[in-house]
Amino acid sequence: MKNDNHIWLLLASLLCSVPVAQAHHSFAMFDFEKVAQIEGVVREMRFAAPHVWLYVTVNDPANGRAVEYGIEGAAPNTLLRAGWKRDSIRAGDRVKVTIHPLRTGEPGGSLMAISVNGRELGNAP
Amino acid sequence: MRISAVNIFPWAAALAVALFPVFVPAGEAQPDKPLQFSAGDSLDDLGPRPAAKPAAASSLPRGADGKPDLTGIWFAGIRDFVTLDDRRIEIPLTPDYAAARARRVQAMDEGKPLPDYVSTCQAFGMPRIMSYGVMEFVHRPQQLWVISEVMHEVRRIYLDGKPHGDWQESTFGGISTGRWEGDTLVVDTRKLRPGFMSMTGIPYSDHMVVNERIRMVNRDAIENEMTLTDPVALTKPWKVVQRYGRKEAGYEIGEYICNEYNVSGGSPADVDPHKDLPASALSSGAP
Secondary structure (H helix, E strand, O other): OOHHHHHHHHHHHHHOOOOOOOOOOOOOOEOOOOOEEEEEEEEEEEOOOOOOEEEEEEEOOOOOOEEEEEEEOOOHHHHHHOOOOOOOOOOOOEEEEEEEEEOOOOOEEEEEEEEEOOEEEOOOO | OOHHHOOOOHHHHHHHHHHOOOOOOOOOOOOOOOOOOOOOOOOOOOOOOOOOOOOOHHHOOEOOOOOEOOOEEEEEOOOOOOOHHHHHOOOOEOHHHHHHHHHHHHHHHOOOOOOOOOOOOOOOOOOHHHHOOEEEEEEOOOEEEEEEOOOOOEEEEEOOOOOOOOOOOOEOOOEEEEEEEOOEEEEEEEOEOOEEOOOOOOEEOOOOEEEEEEEEEEOOEEEEEEEEEOOOOEOOOEEEEEEEEEOOOOOOOOOOOHHHOOOOOOOHHHOOHHHHOOHHHOOOOOO
């Protein structure tokens, strides 16, 4: 990323209260110091326990190649209680997703916020 | 491709984080109403803490046996056993067990957390089940059932004064028997398998005995003073105070089939107490 982005990433991490990493497994594979936003088309939404998974095809602006992101979200029950439905996100939907990226740099992350076809979908409260 | 090459919108990211200041990846969200503890008795604080101040005994709901009725849906606050934050707590581990934990903490810091019984959707076991997310207590004079939403795990606490589990080998949850001392339910749990009682991998052996003193602080709050005794993993008994807040009326437990699509927690075959824990963790000795 460009250097001038660092200040905003810092600001983002300062604004972010300490992540409440209450999951059935450690989320240490994700870098909670970093925030990234991706935009793409949903290939598959797995609305399933223990955590939902969203697979998004993103065109890399650098070379135009398609890259698939695997994004792990909260537990289905947590999202349902926050107002999601099983079909709130469907294959073919255009999504903007804010994530904590994988530490390895591979395309993936943990879900922070998402808009689906231009509409914000509330995350776990 | 590296993630840094992705189109990052710094303003949008900062804004998004501001709009979603607390992210709860899974398990269960924060309680929906303030919890009824006295000032300074936060549900969420960490580490050693004083006992909460109880309400008048006459204000507690009571069952047919006249004892406080613990029935209800509760949210486990305080995350001594659960979060990454437990690194801040001083735990009296013996050197071998401190080393076993350090290996897991290091793996986490490297972004490659090692699997455990919970990440692989097997079981919380004791004492971890008592520290995680939403659970329903069904209290009858003969038994108290603790039903966890996340793993569908049921813990039975026998209250009938009879011996139980003689025929059983060590299990994740062990055998729990309880008795009342006034309005305090005193529970002993034995015959545990060795494992890790937290996400950061606080290890314990099959010698561990868990003693709980469970009491209602008021209608909407329960406090559980847990004393963990483990002659090989701990240098001295370790005391943890766990608290539970009642969920609002109408709150329901949902289905949670952990293995429906567990792609990031690892495989049960990857969890091997012989490999992951000191040999002393198993009474049967080294593998």
